Amino acid sequence: MEEPRSSPRGKMAGEEQQSKRSATMTMTRRREMETQHLEKVSGAISAINAAKHVDDVIVPLHSVAVLLFPVDSQSISGLMSDRHKDQLTKANIPQADERHELGQVFYQGTPFPALARLLLFDVASNWLPCFTLSAQKHVYDAFFVQGLTYEVVQSVVPCLSHNGGDGHDANAVKSNAERILELCLVQNEGVSKMAREFNFYHKGEDFPSPLHKPTWSRVAQLLASIPDKARLGAPKSLSSHSFFKQSVVQLLTAAEDNIENCDESTFSCKTDADGALQFCGDLFARISRRGSADLLASEIVARILRFVRTNLSGNKESVSKDAFMREKNSRFWSLLMELIKDSYAVERLTEVILHQLASEHASNVEAYWILWVLFNRSFAEQAFIRFLFLEKFILWKVLPLCCLKWILQFSVLQCPPDVGTVTKSEKRSTMLDAVQRLTLVWAKREFVQSAPIEQQSYITAAIGLILETMSKEELDSTKDVMRSILEGADWRALQI
Numbered sequence: 001m002e003e004p005r006s007s008p009r010g011k012m013a014g015e016e017q018q019s020k021r022s023a024t025m026t027m028t029r030r031r032e033m034e035t036q037h038l039e040k041v042s043g044a045i046s047a048i049n050a051a052k053h054v055d056d057v058i059v060p061l062h063s064v065a066v067l068l069f070p071v072d073s074q075s076i077s078g079l080m081s082d083r084h085k086d087q088l089t090k091a092n093i094p095q096a097d098e099r100h101e102l103g104q105v106f107y108q109g110t111p112f113p114a115l116a117r118l119l120l121f122d123v124a125s126n127w128l129p130c131f132t133l134s135a136q137k138h139v140y141d142a143f144f145v146q147g148l149t150y151e152v153v154q155s156v157v158p159c160l161s162h163n164g165g166d167g168h169d170a171n172a173v174k175s176n177a178e179r180i181l182e183l184c185l186v187q188n189e190g191v192s193k194m195a196r197e198f199n200f201y202h203k204g205e206d207f208p209s210p211l212h213k214p215t216w217s218r219v220a221q222l223l224a225s226i227p228d229k230a231r232l233g234a235p236k237s238l239s240s241h242s243f244f245k246q247s248v249v250q251l252l253t254a255a256e257d258n259i260e261n262c263d264e265s266t267f268s269c270k271t272d273a274d275g276a277l278q279f280c281g282d283l284f285a286r287i288s289r290r291g292s293a294d295l296l297a298s299e300i301v302a303r304i305l306r307f308v309r310t311n312l313s314g315n316k317e318s319v320s321k322d323a324f325m326r327e328k329n330s331r332f333w334s335l336l337m338e339l340i341k342d343s344y345a346v347e348r349l350t351e352v353i354l355h356q357l358a359s360e361h362a363s364n365v366e367a368y369w370i371l372w373v374l375f376n377r378s379f380a381e382q383a384f385i386r387f388l389f390l391e392k393f394i395l396w397k398v399l400p401l402c403c404l405k406w407i408l409q410f411s412v413l414q415c416p417p418d419v420g421t422v423t424k425s426e427k428r429s430t431m432l433d434a435v436q437r438l439t440l441v442w443a444k445r446e447f448v449q450s451a452p453i454e455q456q457s458y459i460t461a462a463i464g465l466i467l468e469t470m471s472k473e474e475l476d477s478t479k480d481v482m483r484s485i486l487e488g489a490d491w492r493a494l495q496i
Helices: 008-049 055-065 082-089 096-108 111-126 133-145 149-161 170-187 190-202 213-229 240-261 264-268 275-313 321-325 328-338 343-359 364-381 383-396 401-413 428-443 445-450 453-467 472-476 479-495
Strands: none
Touching (some): 008 096, 008 111, 055 111, 149 213, 190 213, 240 328, 328 364, 401 428
16 A cells, blocks of 8 residues: 655655754754853862962863863973872863864853863962963953954953953953954954854854844944043054054955855845845944044055946946946945944045045046945945935035035046036936035025135036036026026126
């Protein structure tokens, strides 16, 4: 007799039940491992609290370290007594696969914060100066260098504000925290490592639940606060200029290296962008707010200018928007700017980018495509970005003339400068609205009497740049423009 076939729905239900059982087993296994870690850490804390000699501190730390990463036990046992050496050799060393699993549970659970507090306060205050360099490297620094950097930052940065009220040596705690941050974030490029961690765990891989905005936002806030919290005698690499520059370079390099590995979904939805890009956007906003937008703009301009020039040099004819949109680099830069959510930071960064392009002597074509790559999506979707380009950068601020040309080309004419005059604007209504708005402001008596000469000259130039692109028919269709120009000229004549 033929056995009945299972329906597709029944098969899917069975697979779902199997997946749930597997997840339950995984969670059970993780809880067991976390409990074991806590017991091990608790034993180490008790042993260190009762320690009479530095070797009594190193041995329990070694017993925890070997569970998480390779340790050169021989290099730290040189000056130890035979009793302590014997304890090192008896330490239980797991296999590589088990060690990886143990490490994940240790850093993602409660054991690491518990041990980190002991290391950063008790050991740093009382014992660390007695460690040999080898012991410090393998059973102290390794807990921070080898661990998950975003967890390390959350444990270490608060130590920079320690006031010593709990009996620990405040100077020892702070100087050690500065040393660890320089070691992890600068020497070992921990900022880029952290971005990779956010990308990995945002997807929920090898972790029971994915990381969400509160985690990377909190870490970005802590990172951005390091230069302010570091003492005057702290390593120079933790100063705002040096630290922020290092952070920006690390993040942009890591992001660019990963572009080709990204699928289309990475760039299509900013609300579900990977954790690394979300983290970049959050940190870049904070860096700009803290007065270092010039550092960020310098790195962005150097990289995107190189990208645009490469694309333009490979095309003898005019490059189309579709051609740029097919490039993953274009979609990456556009998404990155969208993920900088702070409006003040976006405004400040955009203004500095324009100045940077001017200092780099970018051509009109290069500047247009750079602005288009950075802002094409946000200009279409966000009212603030349209307000920034169509109002603030034209009516409120005074920028170099070349920047004004680029702003008008991107936001008003909305086409590359090398496009023929017949098809020069895809959206003529935007151009007509802009010139009407500008001439109305320019013609007002209050503006003529009170606005600085530089501001009046700037808006006059904007009106002239738009008018020279308009045909006679278009000028005739905007009677208000000519009326405003004549009115403004009359008011200026009266001022002479």
